[in-house]
Amino acid sequence: MTRRSLTASFAPGVFVFPGGTLDPADSSPETLRVVAARPGQDLDTQAFSVAALREAFEELGILLAYDSSGRMVTQQDLDRLERDPNAGITSQLAAAGYRLAIDQVWHLRRWITDRDLPRRFDTHFFVARMPEGQEPLADETEQFEPVWISPREALERHSRRDFAMIFPTVRTLHGLAEYRTVNAILATLADGPTEPASCPRAGTLKGAEARFAESDPPFGELELVAPDGGGSHALDWQYERPVPLLRHVWRLTAPNPGMMTGPGTNSYIVGDHDAGFAVIDPGPDDPEHVARIAALVGDRLRYIVCTHDHPDHWPAAPRLQASSGGVIHGLPGAGQHFDRNFFPENKLHDGDCLRIGDSTLRALHTPGHASGHICLMLEEDHLLFSGDHIINGSTVVIDPPDGNMNDYLASLQRLLELPTKFILPAHGWVIGEPAQAIRALIAHRLGREAKVIRALAETGPCEITQLVTRAYSDVPVALHQLAQRSLLAHLEKLSENGRVALRDNRWRLLEK
Numbered sequence: 302m303t304r305r306s307l308t309a310s311f312a313p314g315v316f317v318f319p320g321g322t323l324d325p326a327d328s329s330p331e332t333l334r335v336v337a338a339r340p341g342q343d344l345d346t347q348a349f350s351v352a353a354l355r356e357a358f359e360e361l362g363i364l365l366a367y368d369s370s371g372r373m374v375t376q377q378d379l380d381r382l383e384r385d386p387n388a389g390i391t392s393q394l395a396a397a398g399y400r401l402a403i404d405q406v407w408h409l410r411r412w413i414t415d416r417d418l419p420r421r422f423d424t425h426f427f428v429a430r431m432p433e434g435q436e437p438l439a440d441e442t443e444q445f446e447p448v449w450i451s452p453r454e455a456l457e458r459h460s461r462r463d464f465a466m467i468f469p470t471v472r473t474l475h476g477l478a479e480y481r482t483v484n485a486i487l488a489t490l491a492d493g494p495t496e497p498a499s500c501p502r503a504g505t506l507k508g509a510e511a512r513f514a515e516s517d518p519p520f521g522e523l524e525l526v527a528p529d530g531g532g533s534h535a536l537d538w539q540y541e542r543p544v545p546l547l548r549h550v551w552r553l554t555a556p557n558p559g560m561m562t563g564p565g566t567n568s569y570i571v572g573d574h575d576a577g578f579a580v581i582d583p584g585p586d587d588p589e590h591v592a593r594i595a596a597l598v599g600d601r602l603r604y605i606v607c608t609h610d611h612p613d614h615w616p617a618a619p620r621l622q623a624s625s626g627g628v629i630h631g632l633p634g635a636g637q638h639f640d641r642n643f644f645p646e647n648k649l650h651d652g653d654c655l656r657i658g659d660s661t662l663r664a665l666h667t668p669g670h671a672s673g674h675i676c677l678m679l680e681e682d683h684l685l686f687s688g689d690h691i692i693n694g695s696t697v698v699i700d701p702p703d704g705n706m707n708d709y710l711a712s713l714q715r716l717l718e719l720p721t722k723f724i725l726p727a728h729g730w731v732i733g734e735p736a737q738a739i740r741a742l743i744a745h746r747l748g749r750e751a752k753v754i755r756a757l758a759e760t761g762p763c764e765i766t767q768l769v770t771r772a773y774s775d776v777p778v779a780l781h782q783l784a785q786r787s788l789l790a791h792l793e794k795l796s797e798n799g800r801v802a803l804r805d806n807r808w809r810l811l812e813k
């Protein structure tokens with residue numbers, strides 16, 4: 302890495318990888334005649350790769366090029382070349398009979414600068430192996446203080462505020478730090494970039510600006526509240542005042558954070574003063590939380606909707622009704638194991654619609670987490686209130702017998718077919734890219750199921766307490782008791798599907 306000039310107009314004094322702007326000459330016919338490309342490197346990739354190698358040469362004096370015998374050029378070869386950008390690398394390569402080794406350059410990822418920054422960049426990151434025997438030497442005009450540093454050390458020093466870097470560099474190093482060797486990185490990149498293009502978004506945490514990439518949990522929420530960027534949306538959990546998400550949608554989080562509830566239960570408030578309001582999941586029976594909801598809805602509350610009968614979701618409903626009116630809606634569980642105290646006045650069946658002015662809340666029966674679980678679709682805005690069926694930041698517990706894994710996956714499959722734009726979960730931030738998120742959840746469960754089958758195949762007939770240590774070997778032991786509930790849900794699913802059976806308290810695989 303090298304350090305940018307302290308007087309640079311963009312990111313002065315920070316450590317970066319060598320690189321620069323694509324030059325028209327990087328894709329000229331003359332240049333492409335002196336490159337050694339790989340099959341499959343299209344013209345764009347070739348031009349970007351040329352730019353990467355050209356900049357590394359101009360800024361650091363490193364050159365990935367083959368001499369006429371096909372060997373990588375040496376430091377002695379390099380010393381005869383002119384690094385000045387005006388000298389033109391193409392003509393020098395042609396004169397020396399060298400070919401630029403872009404076949405040794407691998408595309409790592411693409412970053413597009415945040416929408417809200419005054420200067421924006423569209424940047425490709427590449428990885429190549431440093432040629433043996435060459436010594437980087439900074440040009441001392443654009444780049445200074447070249448340093449060989451491992452990704453881990455750079456990140457460590459950055460966290461000690463001893464190595465200034467910008468967000469894309471930090472995230473790129475985080476990705477690289479996953480690999481132990483250059484070979485491991487190059488082998489992975491042979492199949493293409495490790496991650497899709499990224500264009501981060503900014504919000505605030507504890508008053509300070511914080512940036513997030515697509516894979517970070519807050520990204521979807523920033524996308525919803527400020528689609529064009531430029532927001533200063535506070536991502537800290539608000540228990541005192543409702544957070545506006547859209548003109549007619551607020552979130553107030555109940556002050557019940559914990560292992561099972563994450564930051565707390567999200568109560569959503571939909572509507573306006575003229576049309577009236579719906580409250581989705583009033584939460585636990587906390588008088589102050591209810592008072593804060595009541596302060597927003599006044600005497601205009603029409604619907605109190607509970608997604609399911611778990612104690613962090615519905616018990617506030619009677620108190621909220623006493624203060625603000627409204628009719629309690631929900632679907633009691635089926636079978637024997639639901640909460641009998643949960644007694645909605647108005648049963649919501651699949652497809653039932655609640656009207657709030659011009660908006661429609663459609664109920665979707667989504668059994669799985671709870672047999673009477675419903676999700677709600679705010680149809681005009683394509684927002685899915687997912688209750689506990691989908692939450693942000695952790696895995697939903699499927700706790701038999703009221704929880705059922707076959708039902709859970711079938712409900713996810715059904716949600717996948719809806720034209721959802723954002724998911725508003727009962728725990729955690731708003732989720733963007735719903736289809737991608739739901740597919741990942743399905744894949745996660747099926748991956749676990751495959752692991753359960755493998756574990757059973759290895760152990761033979763086995764009690765669940767022993768099976769959990771194998772099937773959840775990637776989960777901390779402290780969580781195994783909880784994991785055992787999900788394991789039971791997987792085993793019951795496999796039993797329903799005819800793959801396993803329980804005999805003498807031992808689970809066994811059945812022959813297919």
Ligand SMILES: [Zn+2]
Binds near residue numbers: 562566613614689
């Ligand atoms: Zn919950």
